Amino acid sequence: xxxxxxxxxxxxxxxxxxxxxxxxxxxxxxxxxxxxxxxxxxxxxxxxxxxxxxxxxxxxxxxxxxxxxxxxxxxxxxxxxxxxxxxxxxxxxxxxxxxxxxxxxxxxxxxxxxxxxxxxxxxxxxxxxxxxxxxxxxxxxxxxxxxxxxxxxxxxxxxxxxxxxxxxx
Amino acid sequence: xxxxxxxxxxxxxxxxxxxxxxxxxxxxxxxxxxxxxxxxxxxxxxxxxxxxxxxxxxxxxxxxxxxxxxxxxxxxxxxxxxxxxxxxxxxxxxxxxxxxxxxxxxxxxxxxxxxxxxxxxxxxxxxxxxxxxxxxxxxxxxxxxxxxxxxxxxxxxxxxxxxxxxxxx
DNA sequence: ATGTGCATGTAACTGGTTACATGATTCG
DNA sequence: CGAATCATGTAACCAGTTACATGCACAT
Numbered sequence: 483x484x485x486x487x488x489x490x491x492x493x494x495x496x497x498x499x500x501x502x503x504x505x506x507x508x509x510x511x512x513x514x515x516x517x518x519x520x521x522x523x524x525x526x527x528x529x530x531x532x533x534x535x536x537x538x539x540x541x542x543x544x545x546x547x548x549x550x551x552x553x554x555x556x557x558x559x560x561x562x563x564x565x566x567x568x569x570x571x572x573x574x575x576x577x578x579x580x581x582x583x584x585x586x587x588x589x590x591x592x593x594x595x596x597x598x599x600x601x602x603x604x605x606x607x608x609x610x611x612x613x614x615x616x617x618x619x620x621x622x623x624x625x626x627x628x629x630x631x632x633x634x635x636x637x638x639x640x641x642x643x644x645x646x647x648x649x650x651x
Numbered sequence: 652x653x654x655x656x657x658x659x660x661x662x663x664x665x666x667x668x669x670x671x672x673x674x675x676x677x678x679x680x681x682x683x684x685x686x687x688x689x690x691x692x693x694x695x696x697x698x699x700x701x702x703x704x705x706x707x708x709x710x711x712x713x714x715x716x717x718x719x720x721x722x723x724x725x726x727x728x729x730x731x732x733x734x735x736x737x738x739x740x741x742x743x744x745x746x747x748x749x750x751x752x753x754x755x756x757x758x759x760x761x762x763x764x765x766x767x768x769x770x771x772x773x774x775x776x777x778x779x780x781x782x783x784x785x786x787x788x789x790x791x792x793x794x795x796x797x798x799x800x801x802x803x804x805x806x807x808x809x810x811x812x813x814x815x816x817x818x819x820x
Numbered sequence: 821a822t823g824t825g826c827a828t829g830t831a832a833c834t835g836g837t838t839a840c841a842t843g844a845t846t847c848g
Numbered sequence: 849c850g851a852a853t854c855a856t857g858t859a860a861c862c863a864g865t866t867a868c869a870t871g872c873a874c875a876t
Contacts (some may be wrong), residue, residue, distance in 0.1 A: 518838070573743075574743065580796050601719075631746075
């Protein structure tokens with residue numbers, strides 16, 4: 483989360499509210515953190531010198547605290563991104579890192595997406611086997627969930643393939 | 652989580668290890684709980700009388716604790732399922748409830764899926780608008796995440812439509 | 821014999837949510 | 849004038865992970 487916030491602020495200076503607003507867009511996919519975790523995280527980053535604040539009291543508007551990343555913050559972010567493994571991470575972790583793509587090198591991004599592609603492909607074959615072998619022993623919920631997983635994995639795989647093709651070309 | 656486990660045990664008696672195994676299948680989608688949360692949860696359910704244990708010491712095998720749901724557990728589960736709103740829940744919550752579909756009435760399931768359909772459709776139009784209006788102001792990560800969200804939402808929507816059609820027909 | 825899979829568990833820690841509290845602005 | 853949105857924050861609580869600890873079975 484700390485680094486997730488840091489990655490946002492590396493794109494452009496934002497307030498805590500802005501970050502929440504942006505993430506709200508993806509709430510149906512990955513959820514959105516509460517202010518109760520967002521604000522304390524910003525305070526912690528500030529104390530560690532990884533971000534700085536600019537308190538802007540705009541006329542006729544409530545005060546806003548615009549946070550910017552510092553050099554120390556950038557260093558910490560890139561160190562974190564460097565040692566990022568992401569082995570078998572859930573969809574949520576994948577999307578969170580995807581949003582931070584701007585902070586990765588083109589080669590790093592490609593590697594990351596390839597890695598994910600392989601993982602999803604593995605899970606797809608695993609799911610297909612489960613569906614194929616134990617077809618009638620499954621209850622409704624398991625059948626639906628398996629079927630849903632299959633649909634989503636297929637969609638993600640084709641997205642990864644076309645995105646990788648687009649980035650390469 | 653408590654109710655998630657309860658829903659599993661309502662389908663068939665299982666050990667903690669079994670539950671983990673099953674959930675592992677969906678780890679790339681929704682993650683899988685650690686034993687450190689699974690076992691204590693089972694102990695708590697046991698103390699509350701919502702589940703019962705059958706300790707089977709099989710010859711030449713390590714001991715297993717097979718948990719079964721009790722009548723009190725079934726009552727608690729159905730009460731919980733009844734007051735389930737799921738307004739604007741993230742994908743993870745949706746899948747978790749989907750797995751418990753067997754415990755819902757056909758009408759309840761249909762309502763639930765319709766509800767999700769509407770939510771996803773809303774988010775889809777929202778995402779499309781964002782992509783359409785602010786196309787060139789976005790950085791790489793945001794563009795990729797938006798694009799990914801669009802792909803997944805589209806896939807989920809069509810899955811929901813065909814599944815709803817299948818359940819109705 | 822060594823490692824991997826089965827199978828269970830505990831304790832410390834951490835991260836996040838929930839609920840609360842505040843206050844200005846804008847819209848109907 | 850009241851409701852919704854903007855905007856920030858705190859504290860108690862809780863759910864979960866991490867790391868540890870144990871032990872048998874089976875294959876190499």
